[in-house]
Amino acid sequence: MTSTNQSIVLMYHGTPTANPITNYSLQACLFQRQLAYLDKNGWHFAKISDLLEDKALPSSSVTLTFDDGYADNFENAFLPLVENGMKATWFITTDCIGKHAQWMRPPSEQTKMLSADQIQEMSNAGMEIGSHTCSHPDLSQLPFKQQLDELTRSKQILEDIVQKPVTGFAYPFGRYNEDTLQAVQAAGYQWACSTRSGWFKKDDNPLLIRRVTVFSGDTSSVLARKLNFADNDVSLKKLANYYLKRLKTKLTPQP
Template structure:
């Protein structure tokens, strides 16, 4: 299944991490008009584990980092199409300039977003001691679960970086899955803690996005 990896939805020409709101709207319209079915994280996992049949064109929409513009620009478009999405946030930066605050996160959750951890402070995990890695990972999960009353057992690696210690910490803490920035479609043959995604480049044309969305 394709898992799309978004970051900021806003205006910053030249920064490939930032996708212009009109481009994002065009991409979501394409999904709606061409029969794609955006999935909740729960649906995605059930399909990945072959416990539920997949719709004809499944796709998972993921957003990394927790930028405030996800609330301003992405959420209204997703609400218009009734599309769910998954947000990987770093609770330690919540409420800081440019980042979502908890009230916004709660509203997003109520509108159909799954909220999962991305480390407490978006660190370079392999540079940290085992103890600090554990703190970054488990504290982020604890805060999200405490604030939202949900289960936050799917991780996303900050900067896509991890090492054997990271994997051990996730396993010991009971995380079910983790997403990387390795490129490609997600399959059940991939290690559960090393799932691939498709990076959405803010500079690319709709046709290029469609090509990568439609072919593994």
């Protein structure tokens, strides 16, 4: 089902100037084009916390989220957003602040992470800062106590940096279990982002907010289809099958 009048959350990672070394990062020039597309087509930029508030938002609201906390986000995402009066949400892996992404080898320009000063500046400029754990583990493979430690310590570290409550979280690798959901609540988070695609709906579980992934090769036309279908896979083959099924349904006589 398509829609142009709903809220949607997009998931980004790195925004390097050079060609990305991972399929989850988007080259800075493509990100700039996507921003221009969103702005030109009347999308309202909101933070996750804005979506969850009881007040009504403009139709077609979009939230840009950035996982991990890559250093290239500062110049290539944060600054363009600020210059255009736009807001976004960042999820920071605290053990890597000012260092490199420890799950990416070997260290390179694209594995550099944001510094504490940069995170503080982004927060002061109106960006939303959330947690992405301390060490970026697969939480579903850890015992409850270790999960709670990852969630609690990262929250405290970020609150010490931004000097305000950190209420949001994103699951590393999108993985979690029932213990994780309990640990998120026990650590004091009010909401959390998953990697399941779909529209944002206020009535859904706030600990399982859906997001649509932006991949390295996504042009503005691909983004347009993702905004229309709220799905990670918007290949032309899949869309052709979708419309063919709709046509068959429409032409099938009703009993």
